[in-house]
Amino acid sequence: MTPMALITQLLQIVSALAAAPLFIGWVNQCRAWLGNRSAPSVWLPYRSLRKLFHKEAVIAEGASPLFRVTPYVVFGAMTLAAAIIPSMGTRLPLTLAADAIALVGLLATARVFQSLAAIDIGTAFGTLGARREMMVGFLAEPALLMVIFVASLISATTALPAIAESLATRSFGLYPSLAFTAVAFTMVLLAENARIPIDNPATHLELTMIHEAQLLEYSARHLALMEWAAALKLFNYACIGFALFVPWGVSTRAGGPAALFASIPLLALKLMVAGAALAVIETVSAKLRVFRAPEFLGFAFVFAVLGLLVHLLLGA
């Protein structure tokens, strides 16, 4: 392990942890602007986290240790995921341990724990949310895997940094297969991160919630970790998207410290554009009926499969 690799790895983890709430703040700000409202500060998510960390934690009666452990597991899983997604550099020592398929498994682990914890306390809303989360999850995961397979076929590897490096360094060409999978990936991102049209992150109506319903019984530091993990998840998904579809600018194996530091403003720029695009999608759509979510994710899967077919048939 070279010192450069270590620095890249540490920088990536720290910046993901630090920047994830800012990304959420940016999306919220864009949403407010697009809705003709005066926007909250981009720093608001940090203030909420600080507030939550200073509160006294209350645990539901009859909650098992699973309920207490889950915030740490989910937060840990998202941090580990941030470590193996090449957001800034591809020289990541930790990726030897986990490829893109393991990454999907890591995200699934977080989901399983979160749902189990929601069921654990035995409230109607938690169970409702967990059930819906599993429904979204089992449809979104195959689509996500299929997206990754297309990129893997193009670059002949399942290691995410290698995919990003391969896509970033080859001569520029149009890949119709990647265009299809990009659409599929965007749909999976919306569903997996509880955004409109699948879920509404701003709602207070318990009966319509998916993600929020599972967090209703959490408070203080537990809630802060869950919120932070949700922000990290969105950040991670954005970075997976960049690695697969706009990999230019990440510092490659050949790059030195200069390339690594040059990748930081570029990542910020990509996140700003992605956040604004997410806000546009959320503003122009209404929330789907829960039972239309399978249709939505079915389309995502079909798009990913189309990408795969296009790649196999056209070789592009």
Place this chain on the structure above:
Amino acid sequence: MPLAAWFARSQPQAGAPGLRALGVGAEEWRSVMRDVQRASGRLLALWASRDAQSDTVHALVLAGSQGLHITLALREPQASYPGIEDLFPAAARLQRALRDLSGVDAVDPDRRPWLRHACWPQGYRPLIDAPVPPPATAVVDQYEFVRVGGEGVHEIAVGPVHAGTIEPGHFRFSVVGEKVLRLEERLGYTHKGIEQHFARLPILTGHRLAARICGDSTVAYSWAYVQALEAMAAVEVPRRSTWLRALCLELERLANHLGDLGALGNDAGFAFGLSQFSRLKELLLRATQAALGSRYLMDVIVPGGTHCDLADPGAAQLAQCVRMLAAATAQLRTIYDEHEGLRDRFAGAGTVTPDLAARLGLIGLAGRASGQRFDVRVDLPCGPYPDLAPVTCARLEGDVAARVAVRFDEVQESCRLIHEILANLPGGMHRAAMAVPPAGATGIGLIEGWRGPVMLALQAGEAGAIHRCHPHDPSWQNWPVIEHAIIGNIVPDFPLINKSFNLAYSGHDL
């Protein structure tokens, strides 16, 4: 007996135009109700009063184009009377509330309390008995919900404390997966003893409490109160004041519809609608304040007329604002209609067919969206409404989309009425001197609030006191219909369906 025979027996009733009074005996109670029901009549309200140790059950029904105030004097105190739940399903909860508050007992099978939540002992009658100290130890509130059996059926209990800052109500869903098999509501959490409090007020200031029964219908309630009071005291109010009252009523309707249309968009995940309609509503409220001195028009209507007059810079601003609102709402309607996601959420959700609506007695805005063409402004018009000739806005589909469409139509209609009123406002005084009504006089006010017909029955006591005042909100009729509207829908659609009715808690629980 045909309905005409009952009307032949009836007396004129002071209060809203087109009302008659009819006293019946216990053996006639059900037959008059059956005749009203056969003639496609509606139950508008049911309440009880007590004079000199004898109880009277009152009902206000709509039969044909006339209202009939039917009274049933019970021979002995605490006697039971024949129930009419089978004829008018809306009567079920009203009869239970009568038992809780006045101690008169219908012989229908559902004997569970409705407004009594173990806050006062069983058998204690808050409207009759002297106040008692609260029980020393908290009593556990036991309420039997109807259980649904079968494989995979489970219950979801929602409320009375909700995740948002909204009024309290308990909803018990029996579901299979996401599909709702049954919904049972429990209300009464905001019971404040308003009827008892009325009896402690002088009759000439009671309109202030009436204005506070249900904040979003403050104009409708205060107008219903003064309508009853002025008829009892035989005071002729100046024409200008009735036109001003109609202006207030339409402004209230407009503000509520704009707020609801935004909230309905938001509940379907379309926050753009909320911000746009909130902006329009705020502009209207500001113009209202500039013109009439109050944003929500609380206490603008007073006995004898209106508290303030309408002067020109404010009136012109109001006209301009309403003109802008009509145009902006028409534009937003196009956006709502053409938005694929919204259309998908609204259409077919929470359907109440016209047949079901007629059977259950759905009234007001929600009723008109299910083909129940009843509007007090059209069918029993008071004040300037005969001159204004309002149009009933109705639909037949009975789903959320229909309730949204009726709101959009009524916004345009109210804008038109406001322009008519502002253009043709008669001159003269806006307030007349008020007299105290004689003891024992009764009056009934009936006003079409934005939600539906608001009724207020008033009975004068000795020396300018209130003997009995009973306000009735259209939510009483419409809450039970939501239980039917949700059947077969999915759980996450409930908030949207509930919002499309947007019924009152405070006005219902009293």
